[in-house]
Amino acid sequence: MPIEQLLPELAFLGPRASQNKSVLTHHAQSETHIHTRLPDVVVFPETTEEVSRIAAACSRHGVPMTGWGAGTSLEGHALTPFGGVTIDFSRMDKVLAVFPEDMLVVVQPGITRERLNEELRATGLFFSVDPGANASLGGMAMTRASGTTAVRYGTMRDNVLGLEVVLADGSVIRTGSSAPKSSAGYDLTSLMVGSEGTLGLVTDLTIRLHGQPEAVSAASCAFPDMASAVDCVTATIQMGIPLARIEFLDAASVAACNAWSGHSLPLQPLLLVEFHGSPAGVAEQAERFGEIARDYGSTGFRWAKAQEDRTQLWKMRHQAYPAILASRPGATAMVTDVCVPISALAEAVEETQADIEASPIPGPILGHVGDGNFHAILLVQPGDAAELTVAKKLSARMAERALRLGGTVSGEHGIGMGKLGFMPAEHGAAWQVMGAIKRALDPKGLMNPGKLVPQR
C-alpha cells in the first residue's frame, strides 16, 4: 500500500503525524450532508519546508494530499474521499509581517480571520473579507471566499496580492509581488485563489488591508414583500451609493434569528445595511438610502449608530446559519449559493422562494444581495432520502436558473464535492481547460482529488 510506504517518510514530524482515530475522525467532519471516508494520516506542519517535504513524499508514493484550515467549508472541500494525508495548517497560524504604510500583511494560512483582525487592531487597519464563519485565511483564499463586505471591499480575489505555494512535487513558488499592480506574466495568484487546493498548498499569503473607516452607520429596514426589498437593493447599487454591506433576510430567516438571539425584528423581508466613510459622507449616503428604501415601501427602519447596536446587528446576521439550522430541530443543511447579475436578482430570488414554498421542506433565504449572491438553506432530516432528493432537485433548479440568468452556481462557497455536477453546465469546454491546467501542475492527480476539476 502506498500509504504504508509513505508513513516512514513522515516520521520526521514525530507526534505531528497522527493516525489517532479521534484526530482522523475530526478531519472527516463537515458542516454539510457530505461525508467521506477518513484520511489515513493527519500531519501538522510548522514550516514551508515541512509542507514541501510532505508533498514531495506524497508525490513519490502516489498518496493524495488535502489541506485543512478551520473545517468551515460548506462543500466538503477538506474531506478525503480517497483517504491519504490531510495537512492541517493549525500550527502555521502566525502573522509574519505587517506593512502598515503599504496596507499589507503577510500571514500563514492557518490564522483565522477573527484572530487576524484582533492582531491588527492597534494598526488602524483591518482585513475586510467576512464570510461569517471564523474561517482560516488559507481556506478562504482556496475557496475564493467573500461575504458581507464584498460589495465594498471585494472578495479574496481582490484582497490576496501574493502567495507562497507548495506544488505537488514539493517545489515552492512565490506568486505576485508587493506592488499594488503588475503586468509581468500570468496571474498565478488569481489562478491559485479559488483553486481549492487542487493545484498547490498555500504556505503564506500577502493580504491587502483597509483603513478603519472614520465613521460607520448601520440600519435594519423591513419591507412589505421580498420584491420590494430586492428592488431597493438594485436601485441603490444603480444610484452609485457606496454601500459597505447590504444583506437580505427573508421572513423565515428573520423568524429563525429572532428565536436564536432574542431579537424582535418584524417578521418581514429585511435589509441590513452599513455605510463607511467620513462623517459627512456617511450621513449623506444614509440619507439617500433612506429615501430610496421609503420609495420601495420600507417600514420599521431602525438605525444602529452606536458601536454596540451594530455589533448586535451583525452578530445576529453572522449567527443566521446556526439559527436557521436550529429552526428545524435535528435537521442538516444543504446550503445553496447562487449569484446572478443585479438586474436578475429579483427574478432569481422570487422564483426560488416560490419553488421552495411549493416543496415539502423549509428553506429560508438570505444573502449578500449587493453582489447578486444569495443562499437558500434547505433543511432536511438526516437519513431521510426523500427529503434529500427534494433538496437536491431544488438546488439543481436554483443552479439552472442562475446559469439561465447569466450567473454562476457558486458566488462564494466554491465547488468542492457538492457542486461538481454543475461544472459542465456552467463552463462547457472551459471546464476541460481547467482540467488541462490541473494535469500540467499535478500530473499524478494527488492534490485534493475528487474536487473542482474533471475527475479522470
Added chain:
Amino acid sequence: MPIEQLLPELAFLGPRASQNKSVLTHHAQSETHIHTRLPDVVVFPETTEEVSRIAAACSRHGVPMTGWGAGTSLEGHALTPFGGVTIDFSRMDKVLAVFPEDMLVVVQPGITRERLNEELRATGLFFSVDPGANASLGGMAMTRASGTTAVRYGTMRDNVLGLEVVLADGSVIRTGSSAPKSSAGYDLTSLMVGSEGTLGLVTDLTIRLHGQPEAVSAASCAFPDMASAVDCVTATIQMGIPLARIEFLDAASVAACNAWSGHSLPLQPLLLVEFHGSPAGVAEQAERFGEIARDYGSTGFRWAKAQEDRTQLWKMRHQAYPAILASRPGATAMVTDVCVPISALAEAVEETQADIEASPIPGPILGHVGDGNFHAILLVQPGDAAELTVAKKLSARMAERALRLGGTVSGEHGIGMGKLGFMPAEHGAAWQVMGAIKRALDPKGLMNPGKLVPQR
C-alpha cells in the same frame, strides 16, 4: 513550407487575407526600439467562427498566430519574430450589448477605448481604464493595461468580467459569467487577462462600467523637489483620501509638455490630481488633499474646476509620451515601467533619477504614482549602439531596484519581447509554472511565440 500549405486554407477570407507588402510592413511597426521580421500573412476576421477556423488551420500546419489590436504596445507584443499569421481585429470592433442595470458592456476586441466611451456617452456610464494611448480593448486585456484611473477604478484585471477565447486548436471557450463574483472553478478570466495572446485569442469581452461621477475636481500642483511630491502621494494614499487619479511628472517631463502643448506650467516636479464623487464629497477630498500638499511644500496650486480646463490638463498628460519623444529630435524611446510598494516609491524614483542624471542620455520620469507605478522614457538616437546599451543598463537597474523593493518589472505595459529577460529574476520557479500552463493550452507553441513565457 508550412505557410505555403496554410495559405489555401485562408482563401475563405478572400481579400481579408493579405500578403500585400504595405499591409505586412504596417503589422511589423512598433512604437519602440524593438523590430522583427514581417508576418507572412495578415488576416482580418469578422466573426468568432472565422478566428476559430484560422486558429485551427494554423494549428494543423504549425504556423505561429499573433493578435493585433491598435498597435500601441510598448514591448513588441504584436510583432512576429517567427513570421506566421497576424490576426488583425480591426473589423471586430463592435459593441455587442450594453447592460446598463448591471453596468456591463460586451464588446469585440478591436474596439478602441475612446470609441467605446463615445458609444457609452448616452448611458451615463463609462469605461474607466485609461492608458493614454487609444488602445484596443482586446490589446488592453491581453497586456493587463491600466493607466491614470487605476488608483480608483482598477486595472483591466478588475474590469474584465468574462471573455470568449479561441484556443490554439480553434476550440472556443467562455470564461467568467455576468454575475458580480463567482467561486466556481479556476479564474480563467484572470489567467487570460495579461497572457499577451500566448494562451488564446480573445473574441469578445464582458467589461465592467462605472457611473459618471456627479462631481469632478482636478488640480495641478508643483513641488520644490521630487521627494516632496512623492511623499505627498504616499501620505494622501495612507490618509485614505479616495483619489480618482494622481499623476507625477518630473521637471523634464513638464518642460517637454510645455513645449509640446503650449502650457506654461512651472518647471518643477508636478502632481496632477482628480477627485470624483458627490459635490460635498469632492469638496471635502480636495480640501484635505490641499492641506497635505501644502504640508509637503506645494506651491503653484491650480484648480481646474471647469470641464474645459480638466480636458486641457489630461490632454497634456496623455500627450506626455509624444511630447517627451519630441524633446530629443529624432530619438526613439525605451519606456521603462516599474511598480513598487507605495512605501518604497520615493526611494525608487529618487535613485532612478540620480542614475539617469549620471548617464549620458535624457530620461524624463512620470507615472501613475498612486499605484506605485512610474516610467522613465529613456531617449536614444536610433542606430547609436552605445546609447542603446546605456538605456538597457539603466532599464535593467530600474528592474533590479523594483524587485529588491518588493515590486515588479512591469506595472502595466507587459512583458512582450522587451522584458522577457527579467522574468526569471522576478518569478523564479513560478516562471516555469507559467511555461507548464502555456504548454498545456498550446502544446505546439504557436500562439504569439517569443513573448512572455520561457521559450523552448
